[in-house]
């Protein structure tokens with residue numbers, strides 16, 4: 001029926017085995033999909049278990065689907081609803097009017113409590129200062145140097161920059177519960193991918209072998225995060241003052257009291273959006289930072305060039321602020337390039353077609369899952385990138401100015417593009433600039449970091465350490 005071309009579908013399993021084989025061979029799902037695109041073109045059709053999936057790999061095709069209303073749904077199968085009491089809830093995996101109302105509320109109130117404003121910069125600077133102090137203490141304890149596990153060192157500091165807007169609360173980097181939850185999320189997102197998991201491709205498996213199919217663990221981890229956010233909401237309720245809202249949660253609680261509140265608003269929905277923001281907002285920025293420091297550790301010349309710029313523009317005695325961004329051009333390019341190297345290993349969130357439609361001349365039936373490949377847009381010479389696999393911050397400088405190419409879309413496109421882009425870029429910029437201003441990151445003799453990554457929903461560098469000294 002003119003469905004997009006792709007690997008042959010075997011009975012019951014579809015192309016699951018072929019996708020898995022390519023993923024094992026190439027080391028990542030994004031490279032596996034890239035290999036399929038080379039063979040079948042920028043729109044690849046597949047079936048995995050019960051799910052019909054279309055991968056969209058070229059910039060033109062990505063732009064097209066993400067701008068068309070009929071592609072704008074989210075899948076509503078068990079993988080996406082078992083996180084939230086069997087119903088589509090939250091903002092990541094809802095659609096239609098329900099999603100529009102909730103997304104608009106989140107954006108309005110994140111802005112009200114700091115997003116994009118000076119208070120956001122102040123908040124990140126505060127977290128960056130806390131991190132500098134913590135690392136400084138470790139260096140002193142180590143007699144002038146310390147070895148840090150870099151891939152997972154940003155978690156709680158980054159969480160706090162979002163959490164202050166969401167709940168007006170902050171957590172200590174040593175908070176055992178938060179660290180445990182972040183550990184669970186890292187584990188979770190490295191074991192599932194955007195196209196689902198074994199239990200969603202073959203739903204019957206969740207009854208036959210809930211452990212083996214990943215179902216039990218998936219639900220358990222989401223329940224633990226929901227318990228945590230329930231505690232945060234209860235804390236906000238205890239000190240709630242309707243005349244003095246401190247955070248998005250306060251504003252939501254107030255909205256729930258109003259007699260003309262829209263039906264998409266409920267206390268369960270508040271828990272679900274907090275869960276979604278916790279998951280979408282912290283692991284992503286923390287791992288983008290991990291990629292930044294992976295490449296800075298591997299490329300001392302790039303690190304030195306960024307440090308020289310920081311010294312020349314603001315010296316060593318004042319922490320960088322967002323106002324310095326336009327003058328710290330090379331650091332800004334390091335940030336853009338780090339986010340590119342992180343995002344190219346991932347995908348858009350999954351979309352769902354809301355009616356029968358066509359893309360690139362192919363027929364795509366209603367309820368097909370559509371996944372945009374960011375690698376196809378961010379890591380391909382045909383998308384305008386020269387030597388795309390290399391970490392080269394200077395690719396963003398043209399005629400002495402920072403210029404962002406049209407195909408730089410690590411935050412997606414269209415109505416469903418990332419709503420945390422401003423916060424994410426500010427976090428990566430301020431932590432990179434702040435840490436490089438004070439410290440050198442170098443390879444621990446005999447333990448060089450590998451560029452290999454852990455493949456999952458949120459890509460992660462393989463665990464690595466760096467030797468950290470004061471400058």
Ligand code: HEM
Pocket residue numbers: 066091092093103162276277280281282284285288339343347348349350372410411412413415416417418419420421423424425
């Ligand atoms: C470097 C960090 C980040 C990257 C690379 C990133 C990237 C993305 C991408 C590619 C999407 C999918 C867009 C699509 O479906 O087409 C997305 C969606 C989303 N992101 Fe981010 N993100 C980052 C940080 C954040 C932060 C800090 C927040 C929280 C404030 C956040 C919240 C969200 C939400 C809620 C969505 C779903 C939007 C919707 O479906 O309406 N992200 N992000």
